[in-house]
Amino acid sequence: MKKKLITLHEFSERIPSGATLLIGGFLGDGTPDLLIDEILKTDKGGFTVIANDTAFPDQGIGKLISQKRVKKAIVSHIGTNPETQKQMIEGSLIVELIPQGTLAERIRAGGFGLGGILTPTGIGTIVENGKPKLHIDGKEYLVESAIKADFALLKAKKADFYGNLTFAYTARNFNTFMAFAANCTIAEIDELVPIGGLNPEEVVVPHAVVDCLIRGNRS
Amino acid sequence: MKKKLITLHEFSERIPSGATLLIGGFLGDGTPDLLIDEILKTDKGGFTVIANDTAFPDQGIGKLISQKRVKKAIVSHIGTNPETQKQMIEGSLIVELIPQGTLAERIRAGGFGLGGILTPTGIGTIVENGKPKLHIDGKEYLVESAIKADFALLKAKKADFYGNLTFAYTARNFNTFMAFAANCTIAEIDELVPIGGLNPEEVVVPHAVVDCLIRGNRS
Amino acid sequence: MIAEDKAKGYIARRVAKEFKDGDVVNLGIGIPTLVANCLPPGIQIFLHSENGLLGMGPIPPEGYEHPNIRNAGSSSVSFLPGGAIFDSAVSFGLIRGGHLDATVLGALEVDEKGHLANWMVPGKMIPGMGGAMDLVTGAKRVIVAMTHVNKNGSPKIVKTCLLPLTSIRKVDLIVTEYAVFRVEDTGLVLIEYSEESSVEEIKGLTAAHFDIDPRLKTIER
Amino acid sequence: MIAEDKAKGYIARRVAKEFKDGDVVNLGIGIPTLVANCLPPGIQIFLHSENGLLGMGPIPPEGYEHPNIRNAGSSSVSFLPGGAIFDSAVSFGLIRGGHLDATVLGALEVDEKGHLANWMVPGKMIPGMGGAMDLVTGAKRVIVAMTHVNKNGSPKIVKTCLLPLTSIRKVDLIVTEYAVFRVEDTGLVLIEYSEESSVEEIKGLTAAHFDIDPRLKTIER
DSSP: OOOBBBOOOHHHHOOOOEEEEOOOBBBBOOOOHHHHHHHSOOOOOOOOEEBBBOTTSSTTTHHHHHHEEEEEEEEBBTTHHHHHHHHHTTTEEEEEEHHHHHHHHHHHHHHHOOEEEEEEETTTTTTTTOOEEEEEEEEEEEOOOOOOOEEEEEEEEETTTTTOOOOOOOOOOHHHHHTTTTEEEEEEEEEOOOTTOOOOOSSSBOGGGGGEEEETOOO | OOOOOOOOOHHHHHOOOOOOEEEBTTTBTOHHHHHHHHHHHHHOOEEEEESBBBOTTTTTTHHHHHEEEEEEEEEETTTTTTHHHHHHHSSSSSSEEEEEEHHHHHHHHHHHHHEEEEESTTTSSSTTOOEEEEETTEEEEEEOOOOEEEEEEEEEEEEEOOOBOOOGGGOOHHHHHHHHSEEEEEEEEEEEETTTTTTTOOSSOOOGOOEEEEEEETO | OOOOOHHOOOOOHHHHOOTTTTOEEEEOTHHHHGGGGGTTTTTOEEEEEEEEEEEHHHHHHOOOOOOTOOTTOBBBOOEEEEEOOOOOOHHHHHHHHTOOSSEEEEEEEETTTOOOOOOBBTTBBOOEEEEEEHHHHSSEEEEEEESOTTTTOBBBBEESSOOOOOOOOSSSEEOOSSEEEEEEEEEEEEEEOOOTHHHHHHHOOOSSSOOEEEEEEEEOO | OOOHHHHHHHHHHHHHHHOOTOOOEESSSHHHGGGGGGGGOOOOOOOETTEEEEEEOOOOOOOOOOOTBOOOOOOOOEEEEEEEOOOOOHHHHHHHHOSSSEEEOSSEEEEEOOEEEOOBBBBTTTOOOTHHHHHHHSSSEEEEEEOOOOTTTOBBBEEEEOOOOOOSSSOOOEEESEEEEEEETEEEEEEETTTTTTTHHHHHOSOOEEEEEEEEEEEOO
16 A cells, blocks of 8 residues: 655655745744755745735745745735735735635635625625626625645644544634545645544544655654 | 533424424434434424435434424435335425535535535536536536525534534434534534533534534433 | 724724624624723633634733744734634634624725725735635624724725725624614614714715714714 | 355355455455455455444454444454544545455445445335445445355346446456356456366356456466
8 A cells, every 4th residue: 555654855856946835824833844945955945825814024925925836826815914015015915806605616616616605795895806606595796616735734733644534623714625625635734644534523524535644843 | 601401302492394304324323213202202393404325214313204293305315215215206205316425515615604515526517507607727517506494403422512523433424514514503412521521632622603402312 | 093002902992892792703803802801801712714714812921922823913822722724724614604693804995885895906015815805705793893994084985996806795793983883775874972972973985975873872992 | 066055155255355465445245245355465455334334343252242332334343553533424435435355245236337226126125225326436446345146146247237326436356156256347347267168168157248358367276
């Protein structure tokens, strides 16, 4: 059986410049910092990053922005990162803003084989510009397409050798459904447990969607 | 604060004839048997039942069918219940068959405030008859509307007094998302624990969507 | 004129009276966050945070901050007994699905119909909508908690929002340090005003038409 | 003519050779279920059951059946170490999202283009599609495991399905006790046949056109 545990170096070799990356986390909580630092040791860039936010200039996804490795950010807000705003205004970074609940569901839809979502959020605002709308039972919904990516970079708490994952409290956020929506899902883990070391009910993301594991600082 | 714990008798008094009921379970596993038995002690009927299946003639949802309390069943299969098939052929029971994954997502959409789902399942089959279709990124999807109901009748393993729920292994099935999709969500529970008796990470359904709790045989 | 240092407390305490015991509530960053400390005796609410928790407790004492128990503003928080965590899809399922009794948010502008704009100033400030659009579209009640005028002294309650809207769903209540407006199909209705002010002063500080409730009273402080 | 008592084992053993070590597979009720017991040495697969588990183990010994560890056919099963449970929405997210390496299903009919009908006989047998439509639409590979003819001796591989289709997605492989067909854009291609039979006999038992692979060989038993 394919071994899922790889080294940080093996990880960065797999990520090509220009790749589309789903990155877990909410203002840095639940973001795989070691994976980001490893990418920054290379000269790779031109990434499209899909994430809840760009955190802070010196933290998590913010570091990829500050070091100009990102050409496009698809996020729900950038209010905590003045560097993202600066690059956006200069025109060196494309920022696409998506309502947080819509972003979450679009990524889940991508991973779950659905074509998109039908949401009331954004109707009557600039978010609806250019998007199809549907009436269902007398109510109007925006049709928002599914999102998939080349890679999902996640931060998990525990993993067994198969790749079953658990998460630490609010570090769960986008990590769960992002796991389903990438061609290659890679998780930085705090603790490696033996096979059988997780209760089947405790597993949050089943191993079928996890391709690679990287032991983090604490494991 | 409103007390959520009610008696079986209080439960059946709240359910009017003709109500639309989401009922958890997969061939009886995860179905609230006590709640069903309590309904059967009354003369109430004419229900629309939305569930994965109608189990077996003498088990779970099957008992509601056998005692002719159901006018319409919206389910993914009825192969295990000849009584359902008999009533359907006689014309005394309307059966609407929906692919299992579509049924699950439509109920989740109802509970999550989405208008419906966009699924490839059913395209090119009789399931698509009369339904709108959409092309997204060159692929065709069926538009299937969201499902909501008057009541959700669930079977949970543990609950605290607030109504946070956990489930027993494969008894999870439809119970989790059905909790979100009803005007009134009622859970039969095996074990009542004090507030604080569940780890926040262990909670599968948060109390915000649970209206009433009924202590089951084991609690 | 109500002093700036008093305004925030006035607003938070008035908003805090809007809840029933057991309500599930999302409080935005800024003034809305203060509401949690102003609840009347006997009223317990469950705080929802959009990054994935229900039953959020206060900031823990120094040295007790868990790195992975945070609120939507990235502050360390705690769980109260009975708390629950979930991912962002479930968190917004609660929001969009109408499972929050109320959301309390700040505003840049609210217009005479009750429409809210609170997420960007084109060409100037573009933080993004975060969870605001889902919250305003989905919560059972939307309460705006804001100072009556902006830093330049200009009214924030205007005839028509010039800034991009957060939702076409109208807010239900507007609470400022000067006044409380209910939003009806006909528009804004002044239901309470500060005894440190007057209806005339409020008209001067408001750039929108509003009706006056026949049972108009002063805000209880 | 291959004896009926041998057929099921032949089919299951041949299907079992289709998997790579580590594959995630959903096995339908009937013959497909038998596949799990026929895996070649060194090949471990992860069994998915659509009611919400991955890493399904065998039926436990008598007295060790847990009432809430069941498969999609309502039988008591067990977890292997590393198993995981999830709700039906996640279970079908795995299915529809292409996260299953293969699904093995029975058939009422398969046609010359590779279309499958396996969920109803109008006016006669209407069990419902259950998870079959999602499985056939979503899994990476769809393998049909069935007897070559039905109880009346009529071919199940037909020119065009008369029964309602399960999906417009074509199956990838058809395994019977007589033959193995690969489904290509051009139609069915016979790649293996039973040494107890002949290409001529298979043509007689099949109501559809099929091409013959130039590397045609006998099924390893």
